Amino acid sequence: MCGIVGLYLKNDRFENDLGALFEPMLITMTDRGPDSAGFAIYGDDVPDNWVKLTLKDADNTHTWAELEQQISSELGCDVQCTVNVNVAVLKAQSQEDTVRTWLSQHYPSIQVLSAGKSIEILKEVGLPEVIASKFNLSAMKGSHIIGHTRMATESAVTMEGSHPFSTGSDLCLVHNGSLSNHNRLRDKLKRDGISFETENDSEVAAGYLTWRLKQGDSLKEALENALNDLDGFFTFTIGTKDGFAVMRDPIACKPAVLAETEDYVAMASEYQALASLPGIEQAKVWEPEPATFYIWERK
Amino acid sequence: MITVDLAQKTVRELNQSLHTENNIETHREWRVENTKGGHNIAVGLDADIKVDIHGHAGYFCAGMNKTAKITVHGNAGQGVAENMMSGVVRVKGDASQAAGATAHGGLLVIEGNAGARCGISMKGVDIVVKGDVGHMSCFMGQSGSLVVCGDAGEALGDSLYEVHIYVKGKVKSLGADCIKKDMRDEHVKELQALLDSAGIEEDVTAFTRYGSARELYTFKVDNASAY
Known part of the structure; x- marks a missing residue:
């Protein structure tokens, strides 16, 4: 079990408050992942x-x-x-x-x-609350941010095994679930020039997307291909310089909730992580469909 | 009416209050506020009381319910009314996966859509969904009824036992051993009664009935490929 959260601003209204809005989201997911936590924030290009x-x-x-x-x-x-x-x-x-x-x-x-x-990644072993406070998350500004609270299953509790994973320029990924074909896929991607820092399955998913984008795929095409080539359980939240995406596997046993207002799109493993957002009572709240991805991009 | 504000009290305190005999004998109506998606709200009730939950609820809301009438004025997370024995649970918004899982009795009404595996392994509950249901709904359903006024996702009624399934909209695909069946008078009456008790107006003649072909009840070597 892990917790994933993301907040993507559709305009500049909350850019100065991005960290402050995101911190309670991350901390609420402590129950799902007390081993390590991290976040990738985009801004200050x-x-x-x-x-x-x-x-x-x-x-x-x-x-x-x-x-x-x-x-x-x-x-x-x-x-x-x-x-x-x-x-x-x-x-x-x-x-x-x-x-x-x-x-x-x-x-x-x-x-x-x-x-x-644009991207900056900060991650550590420890409780999300401690990590957020250590890096002064609440004071951070930016356009979008994605985070993860980890309960380790596939590899050790280390900073290296913490999410988000980034294997390409301005790309990062957080994952709730477990991939079953990551070893073979990692070998294939290594042969195609993608380098990996860990034995972690989620890093392979990030590496896969980097590889597809290098092949000339758009984010949409990369995610379509990922649905065919990644085997296992996953809910992903993905950040690019100007984009934000959420994708679930066809079985969809790993939870996800999306919320959208005029000002933002927010994603979390559980609704309770969204409850502190401004205007959430009026937001469109829904569960993303299985084998489906959702993309928001700034033009 | 007693109002419990979950910004002031924990879910454990709320549930303890709802389980305490003195409380529920004198107070038959309860209102819960500031739910903020918390898990396990109003779980394990065993009394003829009415509980209105204002806001979205997290996992397992109204689980194991017996007798009580619980309404969620919002969305409900995974496993709403799981293992319910009797009573009525109504969700005004959407419900996430595994709504009514393993429930033995009572009525679960979802006024929005239900996610995947709605009514998985249901054992006697009646579930009425005004919107759509997700994939693998009614998987291994043993007894009770599932009414879907919208569409159903992939593999509806996979490995079904004796649940009566009624769907008004499209079914993406049927699961192993689930087949389309005729609507006889008894089924029209049953469906009308279910819709009436859920307070939902629909044209019963627009529904199709699905049920078990009863080919996978016991292992037959000829069916090995279906497993």
């Missing part, structure tokens, strides 16, 4: 020729300020580094591959939790 990465260093052998200076001088580009507890959001006027390669050569202990123009 970098310009076209910049890249934004969320980084974590297990070894802590350096200060982030040192790293910022080093990257700036060695890659010869502007760099900004913002530290949030043990995680840093690094913005660099460079290409994603260039920064990744430099990091892996100079600081192999640094993990890249996310990369793209």
